[in-house]
Amino acid sequence: MKPVPAGDLSSAKAQPLGVRSLSMALRAEIEKMILHGGMPMGERLNENYFAEKFQVSRGPVREAFRALVEAGLVEFVPNRGVFVRQVSLDQAIAAYEVRAALFSMAGRLAARRRRKEEIIRLRGLVHDMDEAIEKRGGEGYYQLNLDLHATVMEAARNERLAATYQGLVKELHLFRAKNLDRMDHARVSNIEHAAMVEAIVDGDEVRAYETHFDHVMNARERVIEAYEDIA
Amino acid sequence: MKPVPAGDLSSAKAQPLGVRSLSMALRAEIEKMILHGGMPMGERLNENYFAEKFQVSRGPVREAFRALVEAGLVEFVPNRGVFVRQVSLDQAIAAYEVRAALFSMAGRLAARRRRKEEIIRLRGLVHDMDEAIEKRGGEGYYQLNLDLHATVMEAARNERLAATYQGLVKELHLFRAKNLDRMDHARVSNIEHAAMVEAIVDGDEVRAYETHFDHVMNARERVIEAYEDIA
DNA sequence: GATCTGTAGATCGTTGACAATCTGACTTCC
DNA sequence: GGAAGTCAGATTGTCAACGATCTACAGATC
Numbered sequence: 001m002k003p004v005p006a007g008d009l010s011s012a013k014a015q016p017l018g019v020r021s022l023s024m025a026l027r028a029e030i031e032k033m034i035l036h037g038g039m040p041m042g043e044r045l046n047e048n049y050f051a052e053k054f055q056v057s058r059g060p061v062r063e064a065f066r067a068l069v070e071a072g073l074v075e076f077v078p079n080r081g082v083f084v085r086q087v088s089l090d091q092a093i094a095a096y097e098v099r100a101a102l103f104s105m106a107g108r109l110a111a112r113r114r115r116k117e118e119i120i121r122l123r124g125l126v127h128d129m130d131e132a133i134e135k136r137g138g139e140g141y142y143q144l145n146l147d148l149h150a151t152v153m154e155a156a157r158n159e160r161l162a163a164t165y166q167g168l169v170k171e172l173h174l175f176r177a178k179n180l181d182r183m184d185h186a187r188v189s190n191i192e193h194a195a196m197v198e199a200i201v202d203g204d205e206v207r208a209y210e211t212h213f214d215h216v217m218n219a220r221e222r223v224i225e226a227y228e229d230i231a
Numbered sequence: 232m233k234p235v236p237a238g239d240l241s242s243a244k245a246q247p248l249g250v251r252s253l254s255m256a257l258r259a260e261i262e263k264m265i266l267h268g269g270m271p272m273g274e275r276l277n278e279n280y281f282a283e284k285f286q287v288s289r290g291p292v293r294e295a296f297r298a299l300v301e302a303g304l305v306e307f308v309p310n311r312g313v314f315v316r317q318v319s320l321d322q323a324i325a326a327y328e329v330r331a332a333l334f335s336m337a338g339r340l341a342a343r344r345r346r347k348e349e350i351i352r353l354r355g356l357v358h359d360m361d362e363a364i365e366k367r368g369g370e371g372y373y374q375l376n377l378d379l380h381a382t383v384m385e386a387a388r389n390e391r392l393a394a395t396y397q398g399l400v401k402e403l404h405l406f407r408a409k410n411l412d413r414m415d416h417a418r419v420s421n422i423e424h425a426a427m428v429e430a431i432v433d434g435d436e437v438r439a440y441e442t443h444f445d446h447v448m449n450a451r452e453r454v455i456e457a458y459e460d461i462a
Numbered sequence: 463g464a465t466c467t468g469t470a471g472a473t474c475g476t477t478g479a480c481a482a483t484c485t486g487a488c489t490t491c492c
Numbered sequence: 493g494g495a496a497g498t499c500a501g502a503t504t505g506t507c508a509a510c511g512a513t514c515t516a517c518a519g520a521t522c
Contacts (some may be wrong), residue, residue, distance in 0.1 A: 021309045022505075023297065047474070057507045059290065062475090066254065066294045070301035078252045079474055079513050094391040097336065101392070105332030160325040161332070164395065253475075278504070288477045289504090310483050310504060 022056060023063035029054070030064055034073055034084055035173050043084045045074065072171050087175040089227050095172055096220035100213050102165045103149070107196060107212030110155035111205045118155045122197045125151065129190050138183045148193060152212070155200065175223075185222055192218065253287060254294035260285070261295055265304055265315055266404050274315045276305065303402050318406040320458050326403055327451035331444050333396045334380070338427060338443030341386035342436045349386045353428045356382065360421050369414045379424060383443070386431065406454075416453055423449065 030050065033039060045065065051058045065082045068074045074082040087095075110118075125148045132141040153162045192215045199208040261281065264270060281292045296313045299305045305313040318326075341349075356379045363372040384393045423446045430439040 021307075024307075024309075048472095058474090059293075059506060062290075063294055063297045066297040067301045070298045076252075076255075080515095081474065091391065094389045097340065097389055098333070098392050098395055101332045101336030102329070105328065109328065158325045158328055160322065161329050164329055164399075168395075279502095290476060290478095293504090311485095312504065 023060040023067070026050070026054060026056070026060050026064035027067045031068060031071075031073060031170075034068075035170060039084050041084050041086050041174065041176060044080075045082045045084070047081070071167060073174065085171075085174055087171070089224070092172065092175040092223065093220060095168060095175075096216060096223065099165070099168055099172070100216035100220070102161060102168065103152075103216050104209045104213035106153050106156040106158075106161060106165070107200065107208040108156075108205045109158055109161070110152050111200045111203050111208035113157045114155045114200050114203070118151060119201050121151055122148065122155075122200065126190065126193050126197050129186075129193065133183075133186050133190065138186060141183070141186055145189075152196070152200070189215075189219075254291040254298070257281070257285060257287070257291050257295035258298045262299060262302075262304060262401075265299075266401060270315050272315055272317045272405065272407060275311075276313050276315070278312070302398060304405065316402075316405055318402070320455070323403065323406040323454065324451060326399060326406075327447060327454065330396070330399055330403070331447035331451070333392060333399065334383070334447050335440045335444035337384050337387040337389070337392060337396065338431065338439040339387075339436045340389055340392070341383050342431045342434050342439035344388045345386045345431050345434070349382060350432050352382055353379065353386075353431065357421065357424050357428055360417075360424065364414075364417050364421065369417060372414070372417055376420075383427070383431070420446075420450075 030045070039045075047058045047061050047065075050061045050064075054061075065074065065076070069076045069082065073085060075085045076082050125144055129141055129144045129148070132139055132144060153165060156162070192211065196208065196211040196215060199211050261276070270276075276296065278289045278292050278296075281295075282289045285292075296305065296307070300307045300313060304316060306316050307313050356375055360372055360375045360379070363370055363375060384396060387393070423442065427439065427442040427446060430442050
């Protein structure tokens, strides 16, 4: 009955766009393409291209773009379109400082609000990362590192903080030198992790703040160094 | 000479919406209405209403809404529309903690990067606020307070930090108890300001962090108290 | 040979129309 | 009298088309 085109969206594209509104689903899909798919920085996002790719009109695509602009993943130029955002070293440095602010607060709150199971999990992660470095040549370290940071955020029990932090980390993915935090630093980094976790375990807010703050600011320094190597 | 179109838009529309794209201008305008105009919390924003009000089609209005959703000022419900966001006490508390993280970082960076003229300005503001309290019954205190916070942010010299902070402050405007930070606390508050400024002047990063952190967290406590009075 | 000008193609900005969905009130039935 | 079903009106979701703007390239001018 309905004048729906022969092949329906979800199956035709074989894309699990979800049940949300079309533009919300598109936003998530395009975001994934930018972050994981690896679209070149500065690349222009063509509205017609995405409209055809997902078999929708340009309206929802445009709405998805607006949301991505606000999220800081793309830049908008009137009458030109949107472009995958270029993140300069200076901007990355600034973002690391914001990250330090947020993450050190998370550590501080985690020290105040931690629960027994989180303490166990945190200590376990530090131990696993040690083993990943010493016994498996760094295999699996990256994921464990993400887990550790996520667990600290969880222990802080502040969703607003977690959401802001997440948005910032996404943005930092756009920085081309993101992968410069090499395995050389894993040992040093994990010593910092241990100090962070013990401060949380002790419930020492000030020490938790300091250790978490230093951890991110040290990462900031390493990024600067690494960048200068390739520049 | 460039082929300038006969009838140019800006005058034809006779709308001082600015030179940016239509949806960007709408976003700013609607945001102003929500924050200053005082739209009731939970109010639904009707697309047709805004389209007619600004003499545009619904497309740009919808795009403006998407941006406001991402900014956290309105909530989106599929097939229902967008609503002015309701901010609960719990959410406000969480937001104050994020604010403490950002502002204490600003204080810390300001202590590191301050310039002579900013020192003069900061001390002047604290002095003016004292006079506003003692000699003018609080007249002008509110604006001076905003100026002080803005000056600290400026001295921190981190645009990303400032932008994140600004977005958060906007969101806190949606909290109905926002005006509960009454003049009773101005004296205490300004003593805190003095401590903050002196820490920045001394270039003492740790003390700057602590004083700024405490200042926001104390404000958080006062909001909780005030909320309980009216609840 | 370099710069400027004009045109063509492509892309964005906006609009108005139509389909899908929801809200709220009225009717009907138990 | 209260609960469930039904229907009209209003609102949102999506689309296709038109007008405006920009980029790039070819040709003319100095």
